[in-house]
Amino acid sequence: MLLPTSNSRCSCPGRQTAPTTRREMLAASASGFGLVALAGLIGKNAIAGPADAAASKLPKPHFAPRAKNVIFCFMDGGVSHVDSFDPKPKLTELDNKPFTESKNPTANGNRLWLGSPWKFSQHGQSGMPISSLFPHIATCADELAVVRSMKADLPIHSTGVLFLHTGSNNAGRPSLGSWVNYGLGSENENLPGFVVLSFGVVPCGGMETYSAGFLPANQQATLFA
Structure with a gap:
């Protein structure tokens, strides 16, 4: 614990000393902070052998990873694929026409097809189709990888x-x-x-x-x- 200090050398009985300032506290305890950090490092090195031995027993991938990190933005209820990066010309052709056949038993025949209201155009050297919703992302078309083959029945x-x-x-x-x-x-x-x-x-x-x-x-x- 740090005790109050005084700039005066007077030790008269009953004299009240000035409270410790932040600068004085840091100056007095700087070495203490360093010792705490040093103790942590020494303690870590002391158990490095057993820790490394335990870590070596954990299963490892069968190949060296190439990626550094992954940010996966899962937008539940986000923009539809047919309005962003996956144009459906047939859907546009059937827009507003009766939905007569369905593999889904819960669907009825009174529904109408709904095509995307957004226009698609090709971008980049790859010619990637991107809707007009994303004009800025379209400028980075050659840096994107769009997967359209994934589906779920x-x-x-x-x-x-x-x-x-x-x-x-x-x-x-x-x-x-x-x-x-x-x-x-x-x-x-x-x-x-x-x-x-x-x-x-x-x-x-x-x-x-x-x-x-x-x-x-x-x-x-x-x-x-």
Whole structure:
């Protein structure tokens, strides 16, 4: 504990000393802070052998990772693919026409086809089709990789969301983030490698959406509400 100090050498009985200033406190305790940090480093080195031995027993990927990090923006209820990067000419042709046939037993024949109201044009050397909703993203067309082959024959949103994150419509499979965390790990041993900004909302696929599945529990997501 730091005691009050005084600039005066007077030691008269009953004299009240001035309170310690912030500058004096830092000057008096600077060496103490350094010793605390040094003790932490020495303690870490003292147990480095057993810790490294334990870490070496953890399963590793069968290939060297090339990516440094992954930011996955899952926009539940966001812009439709047919309005952004996946034009459907046939859908535009059928716009406002009766929806007579469906593989979905819950659909009826009174519905109408609805084409995208946004115009598509090709951009970049790749000729990537991008809608007029994203004029600025269109300037980066050659830096994008758009996957249009992924689909799910699941009429229910919850199972579709689970399938998107885990590759399966059944619970128990690791989330995409868990796989990335398994392959890349965390740059800081005191911070999680897989973080989800959920804003307090549970996805319609349930918490299994961010589960580690059969991977070690430390690969599971850390939720920030």
